[in-house]
Amino acid sequence: MSIESYGGNPDIVATREEIQRVALEIKLCAETLNAWNPLESLWSDPLHQIQYRVMSASLLQKLERLYSHCMIAAENYFTTEAQIHRRFEIAFIPQLAGLTTHIGTALGWKLDSKVNATLSLQTTSSKTDSVTQMLDRLWRLSAKDKPTIGIDLFDNPAGNRTAVVYVPGTQTFGFGEGTNPLDMSSNIQAMSGAGKAASEKAVLLAIAQAGINPADEVILVGHSQGGMVAGNLAAYPSGFIAAGLVAFGAPLAQIKNLKVPVMAIEHVNDPVPNLSGKANPMKKNWVSVQRISEKPESDAFMFSHSLKSYRNTTTAIDASSDVGIKNIKGEIFQKLEVAKPSKSFEFVISRESVRP
Amino acid sequence: MSAQIEAALYRLRLAKPTPGLWVGATAATLTSTLASIEIELLALQQSLNW
Numbered sequence: 150m151s152i153e154s155y156g157g158n159p160d161i162v163a164t165r166e167e168i169q170r171v172a173l174e175i176k177l178c179a180e181t182l183n184a185w186n187p188l189e190s191l192w193s194d195p196l197h198q199i200q201y202r203v204m205s206a207s208l209l210q211k212l213e214r215l216y217s218h219c220m221i222a223a224e225n226y227f228t229t230e231a232q233i234h235r236r237f238e239i240a241f242i243p244q245l246a247g248l249t250t251h252i253g254t255a256l257g258w259k260l261d262s263k264v265n266a267t268l269s270l271q272t273t274s275s276k277t278d279s280v281t282q283m284l285d286r287l288w289r290l291s292a293k294d295k296p297t298i299g300i301d302l303f304d305n306p307a308g309n310r311t312a313v314v315y316v317p318g319t320q321t322f323g324f325g326e327g328t329n330p331l332d333m334s335s336n337i338q339a340m341s342g343a344g345k346a347a348s349e350k351a352v353l354l355a356i357a358q359a360g361i362n363p364a365d366e367v368i369l370v371g372h373s374q375g376g377m378v379a380g381n382l383a384a385y386p387s388g389f390i391a392a393g394l395v396a397f398g399a400p401l402a403q404i405k406n407l408k409v410p411v412m413a414i415e416h417v418n419d420p421v422p423n424l425s426g427k428a429n430p431m432k433k434n435w436v437s438v439q440r441i442s443e444k445p446e447s448d449a450f451m452f453s454h455s456l457k458s459y460r461n462t463t464t465a466i467d468a469s470s471d472v473g474i475k476n477i478k479g480e481i482f483q484k485l486e487v488a489k490p491s492k493s494f495e496f497v498i499s500r501e502s503v504r505p
Numbered sequence: 506m507s508a509q510i511e512a513a514l515y516r517l518r519l520a521k522p523t524p525g526l527w528v529g530a531t532a533a534t535l536t537s538t539l540a541s542i543e544i545e546l547l548a549l550q551q552s553l554n555w
């Protein structure tokens with residue numbers, strides 16, 4: 150199982166274009182230095198020419214080495230460069246989503262409906278120390294009949310708590326007419342900005358009902374729409390401290406304020422992460438892990454988007470020694486290593502039906 | 506040849522990583538290496554009495 154990643158490595162923070170530009174200038178410098186003057190120059194000033202050739206030889210070697218190192222750095226760090234730049238780039242997707250909600254509202258969509266979060270299960274949380282465990286928990290929640298949010302609490306030695314909040318993906322293709330807030334209207338609203346989608350409001354309600362307070366830290370985990378909602382909440386936390394984000398197959402690049410450690414897990418052939426219209430940024434706090442999902446991995450309609458298929462990716466992530474992956478994974482799981490399992494909640498989320 | 510070295514120096518100065526586009530340990534090492542090459546190039550220019 151071959152995964153590729155970029156970001157999360159503090160040693161090199163650069164754009165590939167910048168590294169290539171630097172390498173090109175170094176190469177041009179070496180070529181300029183090495184260029185042969187016209188023959189007349191050699192005849193008119195042979196001594197200087199020979200002196201110049203001898204003395205510039207070591208400089209040329211250094212420049213050649215520097216050029217190679219730049220290219221190696223670029224290749225080592227940007228093994229997924231193709232994925233970054235092969236993607237189309239559309240900067241106005243959030244604005245487009247905002248416009249769509251305006252049009253939808255004018256057409257009669259009621260998008261500011263009231264949401265609810267009802268406790269459906271309370272147990273004890275289990276030790277969580279791998280991305281695969283997170284995916285498994287999310288998968289079980291996603292498979293439930295009703296839209297269900299999971300919240301696992303852990304007690305920190307410092308006295309506060311760390312919570313892991315799990316948000317499933319889109320479950321219905323309705324545009325606000327049903328009671329399930331994990332629908333298409335929430336997709337559009339979550340894309341247009343934080344604090345708008347019904348599903349996001351419902352998750353926030355569940356977080357408050359779980360007793361999470363402003364001193365508690367929250368790691369958000371989500372798939373598809375759930376990842377986008379988790380991203381919005383991680384960027385603009387309300388009533389808690391955002392401590393990390395793990396997203397599977399979710400468009401995140403449009404979210405501007407993500408300062409927590411982010412692990413964006415995407416399949417190259419999954420169209421959903423591409424809905425952000427651009428590639429994920431390359432930052433120290435953000436690792437993007439990518440892989441091509443093979444069809445036999447899942448029978449789902451969008452096999453490359455299914456959690457079953459993403460599970461194969463998380464297995465590879467947990468075994469990975471990639472610096473960026475290890476850094477971000479370490480930052481996300483750091484708190485959970487020393488925290489003690491506490492309560493675990495499941496909340497069924499809903500919204501008032503706006504159409505009979 | 507003087508013009509050749511001048512042109513090489515010009516390229517070398519352009520090769521410095523742009524702050525904000527390439528930061529971190531690698532960029533710092535590269536910048537200092539380029540600076541040392543620039544000093545060597547200037548020394549070469551002087552030693553050839555140009």
